[in-house]
Amino acid sequence: MSSLGTKRLGKELAKQVSKSLPPGITLVKADDLQEWLLDIQVLDQNPIYAGETYRLKFRFGKQYPIEPPEVVFTKQENRPIPMHPHIYSNGIICLDLLGSSGWSPVQNVESVCMSIQSMLTGNTKNHRPEGDADFVSTNKARPKDIEFYYHDNEV
Amino acid sequence: MARDTVKAGLLKTDGNKRFQDGDFVGAESLYSKAIIADDTNPALYTNRAMARLKLGLWDSVIADCQACLKLNDESMKAHYYLAQAYLELRAFDDAVTHANRAREICAHTNDKSLTQVTTLVLRCKKDRWEDSEKKRKRAHKELEEDVLTMMRREKADVTESISDDGDRRQVAEEWDDKMAQLSRVFEAARANEDKRREVPEWAIDDITFAFMIDPVITVSGQTYERASIMEHLRCSTTDPLTREPLQPSDLRPNLALRKACEEFLDQNGWAVDW
Numbered sequence: 169m170s171s172l173g174t175k176r177l178g179k180e181l182a183k184q185v186s187k188s189l190p191p192g193i194t195l196v197k198a199d200d201l202q203e204w205l206l207d208i209q210v211l212d213q214n215p216i217y218a219g220e221t222y223r224l225k226f227r228f229g230k231q232y233p234i235e236p237p238e239v240v241f242t243k244q245e246n247r248p249i250p251m252h253p254h255i256y257s258n259g260i261i262c263l264d265l266l267g268s269s270g271w272s273p274v275q276n277v278e279s280v281c282m283s284i285q286s287m288l289t290g291n292t293k294n295h296r297p298e299g300d301a302d303f304v305s306t307n308k309a310r311p312k313d314i315e316f317y318y319h320d321n322e323v
Numbered sequence: 324m325a326r327d328t329v330k331a332g333l334l335k336t337d338g339n340k341r342f343q344d345g346d347f348v349g350a351e352s353l354y355s356k357a358i359i360a361d362d363t364n365p366a367l368y369t370n371r372a373m374a375r376l377k378l379g380l381w382d383s384v385i386a387d388c389q390a391c392l393k394l395n396d397e398s399m400k401a402h403y404y405l406a407q408a409y410l411e412l413r414a415f416d417d418a419v420t421h422a423n424r425a426r427e428i429c430a431h432t433n434d435k436s437l438t439q440v441t442t443l444v445l446r447c448k449k450d451r452w453e454d455s456e457k458k459r460k461r462a463h464k465e466l467e468e469d470v471l472t473m474m475r476r477e478k479a480d481v482t483e484s485i486s487d488d489g490d491r492r493q494v495a496e497e498w499d500d501k502m503a504q505l506s507r508v509f510e511a512a513r514a515n516e517d518k519r520r521e522v523p524e525w526a527i528d529d530i531t532f533a534f535m536i537d538p539v540i541t542v543s544g545q546t547y548e549r550a551s552i553m554e555h556l557r558c559s560t561t562d563p564l565t566r567e568p569l570q571p572s573d574l575r576p577n578l579a580l581r582k583a584c585e586e587f588l589d590q591n592g593w594a595v596d597w
Contacts, residue, residue, distance in 0.1 A: 175533065176530075176531050176532050176533075179532040234530075235558065269559070272566065273529075273555050274530065274563045
């Protein structure tokens with residue numbers, strides 16, 4: 169099988185080490201080419217996210233970047249799950265870019281982080297998706313296999 | 324000419340099983356028996372070449388691949404194994420030629436091994452470049468030493484013929500200066516070679532971030548390496564940038580860029596590992 173993923177990720181890492189990431193995005197851990205952790209902050213004065221830092225976990229499959237990485241928020245001390253009508257309280261993000269049909273191999277870790285950052289920046293609704301409690305207690309599927317219904321794309 | 328296809332087929336199946344189990348010696352001997360039963364089936368030769376490749380029998384791999392190509396000169400596998408054997412034998416030009424040929428056949432027949440074969444082409448080119456660099460550097464160093472030796476001899480001859488001590492010392496110093504200057508010139512040339520290397524953005528595929536050898540252009544005007552855009556299209560028939568529908572038949576080779584990439588890589592083999 170092709171080792172597309174490892175090679176490309178190595179290059180993304182080398183690029184990110186030599187070139188800095190955009191403001192508000194920091195690489196926390198990238199010890200291997202399977203799982204990376206990044207912190208993101210919302211830089212404008214959006215009251216929902218002011219002063220907070222959120223942690224994203226990327227998991228890459230062998231077929232990355234042909235297939236999308238799995239990207240979720242993870243909760244820990246000082247790293248809450250951001251409030252957003254497209255982010256479930258277990259950290260799963262409903263974003264077409266991260267689904268098999270919305271993904272494109274020209275996307276990369278940096279561009280995904282920027283998309284998530286801007287999704288938070290533009291948000292004014294301080295609540296979870298509809299049916300959050302139900303979804304969180306019943307969902308067993310992996311994030312990218314969930315068929316989200318992208319109903320209100322203006323959020 | 325032997326032609327017992329049934330017997331050969333059975334032996335081949337057994338050989339494949341041995342191969343899968345990692346018994347390459349057993350597989351090789353079964354393929355040999357299959358070839359004795361039927362020496363007209365090109366696939367038997369490439370199967371044996373594959374087993375011999377695992378066993379490190381490079382010359383025998385080459386013989387098998389050549390036998391196969393005599394029966395079918397379009398055999399992707401024969402060219403692919405040949406390239407690997409030549410690479411091991413450090414016959415870099417032959418390795419590049421056959422890797423290229425295998426890649427062309429893959430591209431032409433929409434073979435799923437395209438990514439793998441593309442990687443081999445890059446490796447062959449890199450190894451060839453490294454080899455020629457090593458030779459060039461050695462020649463450079465030898466040239467420096469030869470010239471210095473001649474200068475030392477000249478210095479000895481000249482100083483010997485001068486009887487005045489003061490004059491002799493002065494001439495000797497002049498020669499020492501000249502030799503130091505020559506060493507600096509050679510040193511400067513070497514430093515220049517090792518300066519920071521950068522791969523031009525135009526040569527990089529946006530999907531794998533690897534150096535391109537067969538760039539193809541989509542309807543939207545964006546260029547990708549053929550192997551990587553084909554992998555993407557197997558997964559989703561859309562243009563990665565615009566998400567408009569995109570079929571493999573919509574791809575066109577980007578010949579000018581291909582030539583530029585080829586020329587750059589010939590001069591800068593290190594770019595493969597960028």
